[in-house]
Amino acid sequence: MTKAKKEEALKILEEMYPEAKAELVFSNPYEMLVATMLSAQCTDKQVNKVTPAVFSRYPDPVSMADAKEEDLYPMVKSCGFKSKAGNIIAACRKIRDEHGGVVPDSMEALTALPGVGRKTANVVLYNAYGIPAFAVDTHVFRVSNRIGLCRAETVEETERQMTKLIPREKWGNAHHWLIWHGRRICKAQRPLCEECGLKEICESARK
Numbered sequence: 001m002t003k004a005k006k007e008e009a010l011k012i013l014e015e016m017y018p019e020a021k022a023e024l025v026f027s028n029p030y031e032m033l034v035a036t037m038l039s040a041q042c043t044d045k046q047v048n049k050v051t052p053a054v055f056s057r058y059p060d061p062v063s064m065a066d067a068k069e070e071d072l073y074p075m076v077k078s079c080g081f082k083s084k085a086g087n088i089i090a091a092c093r094k095i096r097d098e099h100g101g102v103v104p105d106s107m108e109a110l111t112a113l114p115g116v117g118r119k120t121a122n123v124v125l126y127n128a129y130g131i132p133a134f135a136v137d138t139h140v141f142r143v144s145n146r147i148g149l150c151r152a153e154t155v156e157e158t159e160r161q162m163t164k165l166i167p168r169e170k171w172g173n174a175h176h177w178l179i180w181h182g183r184r185i186c187k188a189q190r191p192l193c194e195e196c197g198l199k200e201i202c203e204s205a206r207k
Contacts, residue, residue: 009147009198010165014173017176017180034054034055037087038050038079040084040120042079054076062092065095067089067092069089091116094112119135119155122135132169135175136155136156139179139182140158140179142188143178143186144162146204148201148202148204149161149162150162191205193205
């Protein structure tokens with residue numbers, strides 16, 4: 001796909017999803033961090049079901065830092081692995097001890113937290129702090145490569161290619177366009193190509 005076609009595809013996605021935003025429910029950086037950690041290999045819908053009770057009992061990093069894994073895990077069990085509960089508590093302890101109880105706003109500091117990788121850090125940076133960032137989750141990885149916006153075998157390479165293609169001020173929005181497209185149209189198993197506004201230029205659809 002030529003650079004001009006890639007830019008056209010991004011413009012179409014922007015027109016298709018002008019209101020695209022994070023579908024995790026949060027009200028501050030701490031809640032965004034915890035919700036994102038829980039969302040790994042789990043739907044946002046399921047995360048949103050469990051977080052109200054979690055945030056009611058543990059309203060900030062300091063209270064979460066004092067939590068016991070055996071108390072937190074039953075509350076988040078439906079979101080997957082037990083290690084998530086342990087990582088959330090350990091991350092909040094580090095936030096309490098090294099960041100004064102405030103979720104850090106840098107890639108370096110965020111990825112130094114237990115259980116936090118680049119994807120989670122980028123989600124927090126953009127959604128909680130408004131810092132331009134492009135997070136690559138399974139939807140973004142699949143859709144951006146399937147359409148032909150990039151050719152990458154890893155999430156790291158996808159992030160590198162996409163941030164080179166997309167203007168910095170649109171990184172965060174583009175992340176949401178691709179997620180919404182992946183959930184609504186460009187599904188993993190049965191993409192709805194006939195309903196897609198990109199079907200005339202998408203490499204996969206044309207094949």
